[in-house]
Amino acid sequence: MNIALIAHDRKKEEMIVFAIAYEQVLQDHQLFGTGTTGLRIMENTQLKVHRFMSGPLGGDQQIGAMVANNEMDLIIFLRDPLMAQPHEPDITALLRLCDVMGVPVATNMATAEILIKALERGDFKWRELNDKYKPGPGEL
Numbered sequence: 544m545n546i547a548l549i550a551h552d553r554k555k556e557e558m559i560v561f562a563i564a565y566e567q568v569l570q571d572h573q574l575f576g577t578g579t580t581g582l583r584i585m586e587n588t589q590l591k592v593h594r595f596m597s598g599p600l601g602g603d604q605q606i607g608a609m610v611a612n613n614e615m616d617l618i619i620f621l622r623d624p625l626m627a628q629p630h631e632p633d634i635t636a637l638l639r640l641c642d643v644m645g646v647p648v649a650t651n652m653a654t655a656e657i658l659i660k661a662l663e664r665g666d667f668k669w670r671e672l673n674d675k676y677k678p679g680p681g682e683l
């Protein structure tokens with residue numbers, strides 16, 4: 544599965560704790576992240592993360608492009624709900640695309656834990672069938 548890990552600055556420590564706690568689960572998947580989040584995870588675990596640009600420089604949009612292409616299976620996006628972000632439109636766009644494409648997305652730790660346990664159990668195997676049902680351009 545392709546999994547994206549993204550965290551705003553005041554949520555990065557939480558993301559690192561999450562990545563350490565679930566390293567054994569995450570290591571079996573292809574991991575993607577925005578620039579700084581990906582770097583911090585790699586500095587603190589043995590996980591390999593494909594790093595896109597930092598969020599404010601377009602990283603959310605790059606991950607959004609994967610969602611639009613139906614190439615992303617799960618997103619953990621620890622947002623900071625108490626701090627305005629300069630790239631708020633990009634964040635909204637990414638979350639909107641997750642809803643368009645039916646991609647499971649967690650925006651806080653409580654949901655992240657539920658989704659990672661579901662991943663561990665194999666609950667997202669249906670995503671592998673997705674290509675078959677993938678809408679073509681203009682079909683939505």
Ligand SMILES: O=C(CO)COP(=O)(O)O
Nearest residue numbers: 577578579580597598599
């Ligand atoms: O801003 C972000 C997501 O919107 C995260 O970007 P960084 O991981 O580069 O800090």
